[in-house]
Amino acid sequence: MENQPVTNQHFYKDLFTAINLEGGFSEVLLTDDSGLPIFSSSNETEDTEITAAIVSKIQQSVFITKDHLQMTDLEEISLYDNQGKRLIIRPFKAGSSTMFLAILMPKKSLTYKRLLKKTLREVTRNWEI
């Protein structure tokens, strides 16, 4: 978070808060390629550090899986529970950095693709190193 200009920090905070509210998500989290959280917006019951650690572990595991199954670039990873709650993780590039956007969805009925694309577009457009 420190390597972002102050103005950008406000921008990302506003963006993530708006996306979280509009989508009705429990958490929206951006991490770097080592799983460290960069920006997040979550309701009080979610623990951002735990989600970030899970994102980190998933990204390590899926790259091994991808190679073994000869998959090309991985677009999205999702974990579903028995109630239809989901954790969606989307790897992407902004500038020269690989990052992960994670969305925690508390209800089966919610949709996320439009908001996820919007968030990726805004992050990619405004990312500064």
Add this chain to the structure above:
Amino acid sequence: MGLQGSLHDMSVADLIQVNCQDKKTASLTLISNGKEAVIYFKDGSVVHSEIDQIIGEEAIYKILSWDEGEFILNVGAQSPQVSIKRNWSGLLLEGAKRLDELTDQGEELGLVKEDTSPEKSEKLNTVLSQYINAFKSIDLAAVAGIDGIVKAGAYKENIEGAVLGGIGAAAYNFGKRALGLLKMDQFSYTLLKGESNTVFVSALNKSTVLIVVSDNSTELKMDQINKLMAAVAPLV
């Protein structure tokens, strides 16, 4: 008089699946060890079931454990009531999970032993092969233990069994742990979507996972997956 048969030739799960897939409206009466039960179908959905004083889903789960007896199918018979809303594949899956738990308890008490007969494994392979042949976009379907050992599989491309089993086991074990940390419900499934393939890993019961790999020529449909899960769950 309707169609009659023996549960030795056709299991309760198979009877439910066939009647639902054929979109039948019918009553299925089952008689086993002096007990009588009935399942009603309406336009391919299970709508009601009764055994003793038990009605609804619980009756279905009890009947699914019957492996001997007779059945009589009366096509066109109407159900007196609606006590079941869950779809048939969901009923079979939940029934298989409950049977698995009962079997585990029985094994712990030394009452039953796990059925690892070659016939069962062969049947599992047949179901998986039929599935990948029925759907052009499916490259692979396999059943593995959470220890990573592949029990059965059908492949269009050669993939090393140990690698596949390892991926299934890792996805299940990690998914279960991650959902626990996130205070979510029990692990259901994980999807890894790549540019050209999608990998699906789901829990069939607490010791077995189903792995499906599809190309992305058509979207992986959950109803296709649910049908496969319902077909393989009684065999694992």
